Amino acid sequence: MILFDNVSKIYSDSSVALEGISFSVEPNEFVSIVGHSGAGKTTLIKMFLAEEKPTDGAVFFNDTNIQKLKKKEINEFRRKVGTVFQDFRLLPNKTVYENIAFAMEAAGRTDEEIESDVPHVLELVDLAKKIWNFPHELSGGEQQRVAIARAIVNQPDVVIADEPTGNLDPMNTNDIVQILKKINDLGTTVILTTHNKAVIDSLGKRVITMENGKIIRDDKKGKYMV
């Protein structure tokens, strides 16, 4: 489903962010990518989201080379991918409802679909009561749950969660991990980057360990070993 084929990224100041990265992700897999800050986790995600281009190698999604997509095709591709970030990245001047509706509107869904799906997905992340609140009126954990609801509302093929628990306390961290597991159980591929040992150890799923832009371990049922 996802294939990184010998991907390298070298910036203009000749600092190496990624070097010879090769791995694949199968449908319905839950893959965690771990490593210290600066190991290359976020650069890897940016390559997949077509935010940056590799210096060498290629990234494929369902046999399509992502870097060869045209601007319009990039929009369509991104609608098949749900993204969750450490800093939540909600639209501050839109309510919870509008934040989620925006992703659906961008995907060209009808008003009827939006009206029925948004409350439903908010129930899934247990935030139905905060539907008309603005992001600044929510706690960090609640904001992240809105971000997850936005990421899954278009029923994407894959959800990318880049350090989703980085700004959360242990209780909220556990909630978010449980929601991601539930999404995976429902059939969506999940790629999670983190440096939270407890999260990785509790998952018992595939773990890719990175260091200095390279993959140093790839375990089917791994533990946090950095």
Added chain:
Amino acid sequence: MFWTKVKRIARSGFYSFWRNGFVSFSGMLVMIITLSVILGTIFLGAILKSSLQEIKNKVDVNVYFVQSASEDDIMAVDKSLQALPEVSSVTYTSADQALSDFKTKHQNDQFTLQALDELGTNPLEASLNVKAKDPSQYEGIAQFLQSSSALSANGASIVDKVNYYQNKDAIDALNRLIDSANRLGFALTMFLVAISILITYNTIRLSIFMSKDEISVMRLVGASRTYIRGPFVISGAMYGLFSAIITLVLFWPITLWLGRVTQNFFIGLNIFSYYVSNFGQIFCIIVFSGVFIGAFSSYLAARKHLKV
């Protein structure tokens, strides 16, 4: 789907205008200044045009006829002058009329009136007052008066004098002044308008710069460029629309006050009356300028952050 998209963009633009209260307010303040400059230059142009017109109207040429010239001969000259395309009006004043006007004008000056009585005859000449459509055309009219055969009765010229030649230097200087004033006014207008538009563009660019993270999120959820840029353009157009309305309302008391204060200074033009009588046209210019500057600035400014 097209109309649904338009409706969503419009709604989103309106919400972002409303919810970004402070940013909208500061953007509108700058826009009001820009529109005031544009409106100010419209008034300045009107004042300049009206003042120059008044001055132009004050310029005329008088043709004085000899005492022996008959009224028929003078009327013939009047007719041939009226036929000239550059002549705007010709007014005949007979010798008797000139005398009575002179007496009225000097009714409090007994010494002059007494001197006039002692003469016994009317020393004043009949005259034609000629006004041209443009001051630059007086030279041609004066030449026509000098050369025309219609001026001759029994071979002798009935024209005593044409006062154009006494006033020639003043008229030439006035022509040059009008030309320069028009050119300078136009250049100044363009300069002020360009500066104000640039300031507005920068203010809007700054407000969109603050939304650059939002724009990148929108790109990451797969929103198209039009869908991201649309609400910014709508917000920009709304800055323009509301600023235009506020500017037009503000200028109501301002022109009312200025009209009263400056009526005697600007010959013949009351700014308030000008504002009221041309309100429809001014409304269209200011609203269109505001909406266009706001929408186009937003369009350009948002483009910069859409590259993700």
